[in-house]
Amino acid sequence: xxxxxxxxxxxxxxxxxxxxxxxxxxxxxxxxxxxxxxxxxxxxxxxxxxxxxxxxxxxxxxxxxxxxxxxxxxxxxxxxxxxxxxxxxxxxxxxxxxxxxxxxxxxxxxxxxxxxxxxxxxxxxxxxxxxxxxxxxxxxxxxxxxxxxxxxxxxxxxxxxxxxxxxxxxxxxxxxxxxxxxxxxxxxxxxxxxxxxxxxxxxxxxxxxxxxxxxxxxxxxxxxxxxxxxxxxxxxxxxxxxxxxxxxxxxxxxxxxxxxxxxxxxxxxxxxxxxxxxxxxxxxxxxxxxxxxxxxxxxxxxxxxxxxxxxxxxxxxxxxxxxxxxxxxxxxxxxxxxxxxxxxxxxxxxxxxxxxxxxxxxxxxxxxxxx
Ligand code: SAM
Ligand code: SF4
Ligand code: SF4
Numbered sequence: 616x617x618x619x620x621x622x623x624x625x626x627x628x629x630x631x632x633x634x635x636x637x638x639x640x641x642x643x644x645x646x647x648x649x650x651x652x653x654x655x656x657x658x659x660x661x662x663x664x665x666x667x668x669x670x671x672x673x674x675x676x677x678x679x680x681x682x683x684x685x686x687x688x689x690x691x692x693x694x695x696x697x698x699x700x701x702x703x704x705x706x707x708x709x710x711x712x713x714x715x716x717x718x719x720x721x722x723x724x725x726x727x728x729x730x731x732x733x734x735x736x737x738x739x740x741x742x743x744x745x746x747x748x749x750x751x752x753x754x755x756x757x758x759x760x761x762x763x764x765x766x767x768x769x770x771x772x773x774x775x776x777x778x779x780x781x782x783x784x785x786x787x788x789x790x791x792x793x794x795x796x797x798x799x800x801x802x803x804x805x806x807x808x809x810x811x812x813x814x815x816x817x818x819x820x821x822x823x824x825x826x827x828x829x830x831x832x833x834x835x836x837x838x839x840x841x842x843x844x845x846x847x848x849x850x851x852x853x854x855x856x857x858x859x860x861x862x863x864x865x866x867x868x869x870x871x872x873x874x875x876x877x878x879x880x881x882x883x884x885x886x887x888x889x890x891x892x893x894x895x896x897x898x899x900x901x902x903x904x905x906x907x908x909x910x911x912x913x914x915x916x917x918x919x920x921x922x923x924x925x926x927x928x929x930x931x932x933x934x935x936x937x938x939x940x941x942x943x944x945x946x947x948x949x950x951x952x953x954x955x956x957x958x959x960x961x962x963x964x965x966x967x968x969x970x971x972x973x974x975x976x977x978x979x980x981x982x983x984x985x986x
Pocket of ligand 1: 714
């Protein structure tokens with residue numbers, strides 16, 4: 616049953632979200648136009664990064680002339696936490712901090728601490744995770760865990776130093792990332808997930824060495840199809856290694872069987888090693904659209920809400936947050952925005968000619984909104 620709330624209509628005011636049709640009662644899901652609940656929130660805390668991964672922040676675009684967001688435009692930790700409180704009240708059960716490189720945001724553990732105080736309407740702490748390139752993780756892992764972080768995902772595209780350097784376009788030592796992974800595991804941020812973006816002809820020779828390295832470690836390696844996100848990486852379908860090929864390559868060496876997972880919103884297909892050495896995952900963002908189960912909202916560093924990784928427009932929540940008033944205003948804005956959501960970009964891409972999917976020049980960048 617829904618409770619009807621009468622609201623002032625702000626739709627004509629610039630930057631203000633549409634009024635909601637209704638506000639769900641506590642415990643009742645907030646649904647978009649395709650019946651998808653709001654369950655996951657990704658919060659990008661910075662658009663800066665100390666890597667220049669060629670598929671994400673190509674150095675010729677993100678060079679010394681690139682204008683990053685000024686610090687005053689970023690949401691403060693208190694503003695992020697206040698917004699997250701409303702998201703959790705509206706159904707979010709999992710929060711992921713991302714970026715850019717989230718560990719570059721000074722005192723990020725303070726934000727983790729604020730988010731760790733949130734409770735769902737049922738009284739549970741939402742799951743708190745963070746995605747990082749691992750370069751600063753060894754020194755931060757303990758503090759993050761102590762502040763209330765549950766898990767981390769570390770991005771690592773190669774073990775071989777030359778390939779790692781080419782993918783990340785940085786001179787960081789891959790050993791530092793591996794140290795970060797072990798420090799995270801030692802701190803209890805487990806299971807540690809490791810994300811490897813695969814590009815044909817560039818790092819696909821690392822699929823088997825990466826699997827060999829992480830088999831039996833307790834960490835979960837996941838292979839991600841290279842996506843046409845943003846408009847700077849020169850994405851090309853020919854560079855995508857379909858997940859089915861990755862699974863075929865691995866299972867030719869180590870037999871695998873599928874692990875069933877009914878969880879709506881989970882994007883990775885899980886595979887277990889038949890010999891009990893743990894599991895791997897594949898994320899088939901290009902070859903198998905999962906928009907039907909997409910329950911994610913994304914908050915940008917300066918408080919714009921994006922409903923899809925491939926969106927071109929965000930909704931200005933910072934104006935609502937900084938505009939004063941109580942949390943009801945933000946809840947109304949959020950409900951109106953989510954109820955109007957119909958995004959399903961990847962389904963269009965897989966139905967059409969995949970090469971045609973790169974057409975938009977204004978898609979948001981992954982380094983701005985996070986993965
Ligand atoms: N800097 C952090 C990191 O690299 O983990 C967090 C932000 S990064 C944008 C989040 C994730 O997006 C990473 O796992 C990265 O590999 C992935 N990513 C970036 N660009 C991508 C692309 N074009 N296709 C697939 N994954 C991508
Ligand atoms: Fe930085 Fe992460 Fe993008 Fe690499 S993928 S450039 S580490 S934000
Ligand atoms: Fe979700 Fe958009 Fe990706 Fe579809 S394309 S799964 S709607 S983020």
